[in-house]
Amino acid sequence: MGFEILCEIRDIETIATGRSVYIKRHLERVYGKGHWRKMKGITTVRLANGTICEAEIHWFEAHGIGRKDFKIKRLI
Numbered sequence: 001m002g003f004e005i006l007c008e009i010r011d012i013e014t015i016a017t018g019r020s021v022y023i024k025r026h027l028e029r030v031y032g033k034g035h036w037r038k039m040k041g042i043t044t045v046r047l048a049n050g051t052i053c054e055a056e057i058h059w060f061e062a063h064g065i066g067r068k069d070f071k072i073k074r075l076i
Contacts, residue, residue, distance in 0.1 A: 002048050003072060005057070009041040015058070027060055027068070034062025045072065 016038040021027070027036050038060055045055045054076040061067045 003055075003070075004046045005070070006044045006046055006052065009043045009057070012039060012041040014038070015040055021060065023060075027062070031062070031065050031068055034065045036060055036062045039067075040073070042076065 014037050016022075017035070021036045021038055024036050028034070038058065040056060040058045042054060042056055044052060045057070046052050055072045056074050056076060057070055058073050059067050059070045
């Protein structure tokens, strides 16, 4: 993954749902069918080099499947 989430994710927002989730086919093949949503939020992360900082992260989630494929979009 390249980073570790250290605290609870806050300021969570939905970016896309339904057909707007552009990799829905991939997510369903890998994790299973569900109502997939692309989400974003702010949290504290530890990077691979040991640095601790605030970051905006994006991920996909579906009810019953959970949060998958976290990415850091920018450091704050």
